Amino acid sequence: MSALSYKKNDDIESGALDKMTVYQECQRAFAESPINARKCRKLLAKLIHLLTIGETFSEFEATGLFIAVSKLFPHKDPSLRQIVYLAIKELVPLSNNDVIMVTSSITRDVQGSSDLIYKPNAIRALARVIDGSFVQGIERLMKTAIVDRHTSVSSAALVSAYHLLPIAKDTIRRWAAEVQEAVTSQKNFPAVTLPNYAPGPAVLAPYHALSLLYELRAHDRMALIKLIQQFSGASAHLQSPNANVMLIRFIAKAANDGAHRQQLVALLERYLGHKSDMVALEAAKAVLTLRDVSPKEAASAIESLRAFLASPRTIARFAAIRILNRFAMTNPGAVAVCNAEIQPLITDSNRSIATYAITALLKTGNEASVDKLVTQISGFMSDITDEFRIVVIDAVRSLALKFHAKKSTMLQFFGNTLRNDGGSAQYKAAVVAALFDMIRYVPDCRDTALGILCEFIEDCEYTEIVVSVLHTLGQEGPAAANPTVYIRYIYNRIVLENAFIRAAAVSALAKFALVDDTSVKKSVKVLLERSLEDETDEVRDRAVIALKLLESGDQAQAKAYISPESRFSLPILEHKLALYVTGSGADFDTPFDMSSVPLITDQEAREAALKAHRETTEATPVVNGGAGGPTPASAAAATTANLASKSNSHEAAIQRAEKYAAELAAIPDLAAFGTPLKSSLAVALTESETEFVVTAIKHIFPSHVVLQYDVHNTLPDAQLSNVSVVASIEDDSEELVEEFILPVDELGPDSHGTVYVALEKTEDHLAVASFENILKFTLHDINKTTGEVSEDGDEDEYQIENLVLGAGDYLEGGFIGSFDHLWDELANTEAVDTATLSEYKGLEEAVQFLISQLSLTPLESSDEVTSASTHTLKLFGKTLTGEKVIVQIKMAASQRTGVVVQCKARSGDEEVAELVAGFVGSL
Amino acid sequence: MEWFKNIYEWLLSLFWSTELDITLLGLQNAGKTSLLKAICGSDFTPDSIPTVGFAMKRVKVGRVTLKCWDLGGQPRFRSMWERYCRGVNAVVFILDSADPSTFDTAKTELHSLLEKESMEGIPLLVLGNKNDIADAIPVDKVIQTLGLKEITDREVSCYSISVKEANNLSAVLKWLIANRKT
Incomplete structure (x- = not known):
């Protein structure tokens, strides 16, 4: 909050609006006779303010307020009545018993002439105060209100009906005829309106009516299709643009759901030429966001958006470029046809439009057009403000990482931007960061980029940036073709700059001494010796330690300290x-x-x-x-x-x-196993609403596996004793041998307890198993009245779901830069298996399921599914012992069989690869 | 001189008018809403919708405005009566004198209400409605069945009326205007 606005609100937020003061003033003023309408309105406004900022009243106070407010009912002042209704709506959740008292009074206002200003408020309040049993009582009133000639009354009734749906669906279903009429009828605002209020065309009532009608029919597909056909036809006279937008959303949803897709998409396409901007834009958006939209379908929508790009209306341009930008993320090729129209938008006076234009262009840009685009961007870089330049730089930066072949253009671009005068530190830092990225990730541009950076630090006023450049020079310079060039630049800094830069330069310089060239080593030493006389101790210290390490002659030690390969x-x-x-x-x-x-x-x-x-x-x-x-x-x-x-x-x-780890270490028996290598997320073994809710966590230790069962006894009148879980391995494998069980001695009503089952791994490898779990316990009844626990209990068993210990429990996600590189490297050890995930119809769910089961990291954004029928998921990670695992899963979805997957796993350890592939195969 | 008289009346009303709060109570179907309608001058309608919560009407009698709070008589609203009786000038309790099955409940409800601290000293008018029906009990029977003699801490009156036939309604109004707790 800025200082200005804070001051303005100061009065209302601080002592002046005390909860109790307002409460008492309300009690007093509302009981006065005659009522001072103006004063009451002010008080109610304060009360509503308090309620909306989250102040609450106790049930007693709320009831008192409610009674007090209800005494204002007979007053004739329309503004007071409106605010009374607002206040009642706010008080409803606080005093639910008393609200019913105002029903009759509100009903009378709803019955009154439709010219009453507060009639819509009354309808809305009525819907809030009544409960399900009263809905029938107001049925006739609501029906009349829905078809009222005034839009505000009709809207209020429709929205109220919408809110009443959860409690009285059957009653409201009988109002369908009236609602239908409201969709197409032309309504006015009441003649009596507030001064200074010019009502626009009445667009909202049809919109509300259509939404309500949809809610009534959403469960029935045929009725829904009929609804769509009825209102989308030319004869439907659906004039309100809001209602049309709503209808388009319904059509899009129906089209995504399956049948009749073709007709529905054809309908959407008809809307592309609608005379209202918002309807046409919504139609285009609907088409482009359809699930697996075909190029032909997309083309017409893109064509219509293209026309909007040249629109004189800022909003239309913004909406169009935003939709195109989003579509370009998945389908850059299709949007490329608009590039000619998008390019002028880069200089649009509205920055949001310009930003979308740039990002869209950069996405649609192919290798060939990059040169042109970058030239164009350099052309206007000097015309725009710094914060916007940073956005552009970031966009070009990702482009540079995408198209390695265009590195010379990119380097030139960045070089030029650095050379130009002016620009804030953040802007320069963004450019420098982009160059760093290119050095690291784009091959063969290290020397040029370092050259640009060297030139830049010769004349740079920002200490932080110079320091980071010097660090990079030290990291990358020694590996460059000709390291000596950079030494001069670095030494210049030691001569000319402040202590921070000098210290960084000394560190960078020392790294050059590690180069395998005695003459370089010698000159670096000479240069470092000069810094021994530096006036700042940090610079001197760095020089001293570097020299000592170099003179010691132990190359490995010097390297470990001067240029360490890893850090904490x-x-x-x-x-x-x-x-x-x-x-x-x-x-x-x-x-x-x-x-x-x-x-x-x-x-x-x-x-x-x-x-x-x-x-x-x-x-x-x-x-x-x-x-x-x-x-x-x-x-x-x-x-x-x-x-x-x-x-x-x-x-x-x-x-x-x-x-x-702390919980396990606290149990002496388990502490002996060491620290867990990995603990899985909790897996639910029962439905959440059963009598005994059990979740399990798998802890993997170096040579043991501990299964932790959290048992929740939800029964209010039963106590359990001797609770244990019998986990038997399904296929009698002998890789895991049960060592002991730690049962829960006593589990009171509605309380939690934890059972541990410890297993020993007999062989030193990744043991997989499926456990059949049975919850065993002795059940004691608790006498409800005396609270006594009966002595003798019944032994009982409770079957819970199986727990699978799979490959995923031994894996951890990781990240590498290039999937293909490692994939090829590990080509020798490959295991393949296939599976059918019949319970998954969609690829997205299947992908999420596989990722969570394997607990590996998806690479190359392969967790985002772009096609409906086939997908390739690329995963990488390591086993708990550090063995790399790389997995490629090809997936195909079909309506009939579900998702079919073929898993290829590669790893340095053949066994691991087989385990992973086999695990996917068993899913 | 007509306008002069009007202005005079208006001025008088400005300085001398009084507003009285009256609460109408009674079990469901006793005739509270109908009584209020009759006092306002509307015709009697045999079927009216049960009052949900309360309704409020103003009645002007001469220079006195009666603010009548007509409360719902169904069991779920009875606990709310007391709140709406706080600080009123008079309480009117209406009994369906032709329906003996309601007498016991009416007596319990009335007495439990009057016991409340906030009700102290508020004048009570009991009306035995529906005396046009043959079975209706007379006024002394009403006093007896509701145990009105036991109430000594306030002014209590009892009339037998018929909203349908408009019997005794003027007496009711007269009582309301005369008996005011100030």
Whole structure:
């Protein structure tokens, strides 16, 4: 909240609007005689404000308020009556017993002349106060109101009916004839309207009526088709654009659901030429978002959107480019025909339109058009503001990673943008980051890109950017064809810049000394020696340590310190340190254990960064509807939110693992097994509403498997004792041998308990099994009146669902840059199996199911299904022992048999590959 | 001089008019809503819809405005009566004097209401309605069946009326205007 608006609201938020003051003032003012309408209106406004900001009243206070408010009923002031109805609607949830008292009074207002200003309010309030048994009593009233000649009355009745549906569907079904009439009838606003209020054409009542009619018929497909035919025909006179938009959505939904698709799509196409913009745009959107839309169907919709791109109306242009942009994500080729129309929009005065135009163009751009596009973008880069330039840079950056062949164009583009004067630090940083990406992910452009960066830091005013460039120079420079070129640039920084940059330059320089060339080594040493006299201690220290390491002659040690290949995982390190610091004082006796923090190699860190970057840039661009376009603040907020959610899920996983580990370690018998390598998510073994709800978690230990059964006794009047789970392995495999069971001694009514079943792995490999589970317990009845637990109980058994210990429990997701590369590398060990997932009709569900079962990471966005009939899912991960697993699953869906999958798994370990393929085959 | 008189009347009403809150109570189908309609001057209609909750009407008698709260008589609304009786000038309790099956309930409901602290001192008018029907009990019987003699802490009156035949209605109005707790 800005300082300005805060001040304005200060009065209302602070002491002036105290809950109890308002309560008492209401009680007093509403009981006055005669009633002061103006004062009461103000009080009611305060009351409604309190209720909407989340203030609640106790049942007693709410009833008191309700009675007080109901005393205002006889007053004739229309504005007071309107606000009374608003207040009643707000009070309904607070005092549900008393609301029924106003039914008669409201009913009288609903019966009154339809010119009453507050009649619609009365209808809406009536729908809120009555319960199912009264709906029949107001049936006639509602029917009359629905066909009222005034749109506000009719709308109110229709919307009220919509809200009454859950409690009185059968009664409302009898109003269908009236509702149908309301769809097409022409209505007016009441003659008596408020001053300064010019009503537009009455478009809402038909819209409401159509929605209600749909709700009444949605369950019956034939009735629905009839409804669509009835109102989509030329003779239907459905004038309201809102109602037409609604109808289009119904048609699209029906078309997606199956039968009659062809006729329905033909209907949609008729709407493409509708005279109202919003109807035509909605029709185009409906066609383009149809499930597996054919190119022919899409073509006409795209054609109509193309016309809108040149529309003088900003909203129409915005809507059209937004729809096209979204369609371009899945079908870039089809949108390419509009490129000529989209290009001028890049310079549109509305930034949101321009942003969509750019992103759409970049998606539709093929390798051939990239040059042209980039030239065009460079042309207007100087005309736009920095925050918008960043969006463009990000878009080009993803393009550069996509089309490796165009690297020279891209490098030139980035070089030019860096060379141009001006621009904020964020903008320059975005360009530099793009160049870093190119160095890392696009082959053969390291030297050129480093050259550009060197030139850039010669004249760059932003310390942070220079530091990051120097770091990259140190990382990549020594591997370049001619490392010595960069040394001069780096040394210039040591001579000319501030302490931060000098320190970074010294570190970068030291890395060049690792190059296998004695002359380079010698000159670097000379340069480093000069920094020994530096005025800042950090710079001196870095130079000293580098020199010492180099002089020691131990190349491996020097490399480990100067240019380490891996570093600690910072989020986990931070988390562990925080735990260490906040833990009990006793912990400080033992030093912090660094070995518990995983090391991440540079390779892994880069892959994770690339993945994060792809996810942020390839997600649907969300642009604010306003003319402002994405501001740096909102973009930054979106990025941090994204990062936060990622680190959150990561943290949540760590925390979950730690929670389980702590729970297991607390049990002496289980603590002996060590720390669990992996704990699965909870699997439900019963329906959630059964008498005993059981969920299971599988913990994998180095040489044991522990099954954790969480049992919830939902019976209010039974106590269980000796609760255990008999988990018998179905196919008598001897890979797992049951070691012991930790039963729950006593489980009271409505309480939770945990049974552990520990199994030992007899062979040192990945044991898979299916467990048949039986819950065993002794049931004691509890006397309802005395609460006594009967001494003798009945032994009982309860069959729960099977639990499968599969390949997925031994796998962990991972990420690599190139699927094909590793796929080819592991070509020697391949296992193949097929399966039919008959319970899945759609590919999306099947893909989600497979990912969750295998707990591997989908690569190359293969978790997004683009076709309805076939799909290839690419997965990667590691076993708990670190063996790489790469899986390709080809899937085909058919209505009759479900989804057929063929799984090819490759791994360094043949057994693992077979296990994974076999596991998919057994699904 | 007609307009002058009008203005005079209006001025008088401005300074001397009074508003009285009256609550109409009674079991369902006793004739509360019909009584209110009759006082307003409408004709009697034999079938009326049961009142859900309450209805409110203003009746002007001379310079006095009666604000009549007509409360629903069905069991689910009876617990709510007391709230609407707080601070009113008079309570009117109506009994269907031709339906003996309701007498016991009516007596219990009336007495339990009058016991409430907030009801202290509010004048009570009991009306035995439907005296046009042959079986209807006379006024002294009404007093007896409802145990009105036991009520001593307030002014209590009892009339036998018929809304349908408009018997005794003027007496009711007169009582309402005369007996006001200020």
